[in-house]
Amino acid sequence: MPVPAATTLGLIVGSRNFFPSSLCIEGRETMLRVMAEEGISAITLGENDTLHGSVESLQDADKCAELFREHRRDIDGFLVTLPNFGDERAVANSIRFSEIAAPVLVHAYPDLPGRMDQQCRRDSFCGKMSVCNNLYQYGIPVTPTTLHTVDPTSEGFRRDLRSFAATCRVVRGLRRARIGALGARPAAFNTVRFSEKLLERNGITVETLDLSEAFGAANALAPDTPEVAAKRAAISGYAATQMLPEVALDRMARFGVVLDRWIAENRLDATAIQCWTSMEQYFGAFPCTLMSMLSDRLMPSACETDVAGAVGMHALALYTEVKNIFIAM
Numbered sequence: 001m002p003v004p005a006a007t008t009l010g011l012i013v014g015s016r017n018f019f020p021s022s023l024c025i026e027g028r029e030t031m032l033r034v035m036a037e038e039g040i041s042a043i044t045l046g047e048n049d050t051l052h053g054s055v056e057s058l059q060d061a062d063k064c065a066e067l068f069r070e071h072r073r074d075i076d077g078f079l080v081t082l083p084n085f086g087d088e089r090a091v092a093n094s095i096r097f098s099e100i101a102a103p104v105l106v107h108a109y110p111d112l113p114g115r116m117d118q119q120c121r122r123d124s125f126c127g128k129m130s131v132c133n134n135l136y137q138y139g140i141p142v143t144p145t146t147l148h149t150v151d152p153t154s155e156g157f158r159r160d161l162r163s164f165a166a167t168c169r170v171v172r173g174l175r176r177a178r179i180g181a182l183g184a185r186p187a188a189f190n191t192v193r194f195s196e197k198l199l200e201r202n203g204i205t206v207e208t209l210d211l212s213e214a215f216g217a218a219n220a221l222a223p224d225t226p227e228v229a230a231k232r233a234a235i236s237g238y239a240a241t242q243m244l245p246e247v248a249l250d251r252m253a254r255f256g257v258v259l260d261r262w263i264a265e266n267r268l269d270a271t272a273i274q275c276w277t278s279m280e281q282y283f284g285a286f287p288c289t290l291m292s293m294l295s296d297r298l299m300p301s302a303c304e305t306d307v308a309g310a311v312g313m314h315a316l317a318l319y320t321e322v323k324n325i326f327i328a329m
Contacts (some may be wrong), residue, residue: 007165009035009079010068010102011044012094014086014131015054020119024052027083027109034152035079040165042079043071054083055090065097077103077168079161081152084109085127092134103171104142105164106132107157110149125149143167166319173318175203177311178267182259183211183274185305192272192306199311206307207266211274214262215283218254231256238296239289251285259290263299270300270310270317 011031015024028047035042045067047053050060068075078100080091095104108124115121125148135142143164150157179199185192196206221228231253235241241249263271271294273287280286291301300313 008041013054019084061093064094068098088130180268180271
């Protein structure tokens with residue numbers, strides 16, 4: 001599985017025309033710059049679509065929501081920024097009217113001591129409480145920044161933004177995740193029981209394959225199959241195989257080819273495999289090395305058909321975007 005693409009957020013700039021235009025203009029530009037520096041794409045109103053590209057009326061909310069609906073396949077989450085108090089209804093309606101269920105991060109600019117006159121005062125502190133309250137009333141979950149008001153160029157906000165982007169990747173990824181369950185749950189492992197229907201209700205599909213089918217497909221591969229030779233070489237390059245019996249290495253390679261084909265055909269994000277003790281007794285090889293190789297490619301693989309564990313490992317992979325973090329159990 002490749003590293004996920006850059007996160008895309010729908011940016012909503014909340015404003016009230018009671019406050020100086022300069023605050024809104026500068027605030028919008030600063031936030032867009034910070035998002036770009038963090039590798040996060042923004043979908044937002046242009047500065048000429050509404051007053052300075054902000055939302056402060058029902059009409060603005062309609063325009064903003066329409067834009068988001070046009071890009072609904074791209075949007076991973078919403079970032080609300082308040083250069084001033086903002087109009088809480090316009091912000092909440094922009095998200096509600098978009099009909100996109102995605103995480104929401106709410107940010108507010110800080111007022112600065114000594115700059116609280118009519119030209120510089122923001123009142124974003126209070127505006128953020130109003131926006132969050134409205135979103136709560138709308139039934140829209142909200143993620144606040146660590147500090148109630150914060151300079152978006154600060155490292156503290158950047159950490160919040162990175163964490164939120166990772167959360168968005170997890171939410172989006174799990175809503176369309178495909179998990180492969182190879183084999184049955186061993187009788188001695190009640191801990192890995194799960195409900196396929198509950199997972200499906202949340203967008204997580206489980207594809208199943210019986211071990212006998214995998215064993216049969218592996219045994220049916222011709223000795224000179226190029227994929228088998230390539231898999232043998234990959235296994236030997238990944239782990240020490242000098243002490244491994246030739247027949248065991250061959251079986252492992254054959255099983256690896258079948259596993260790779262099954263994953264590709266079903267577009268699986270993660271797998272859960274019945275290891276103990278059926279494979280040892282009836283196939284003569286363990287899948288541990290193959291599972292570790294998959295996890296090393298950020299395609300997590302869990303033991304004993306632990307599908308719930310595989311889902312958790314996939315969520316971690318989506319969150320971190322760091323290679324080589326998983327080791328198969």
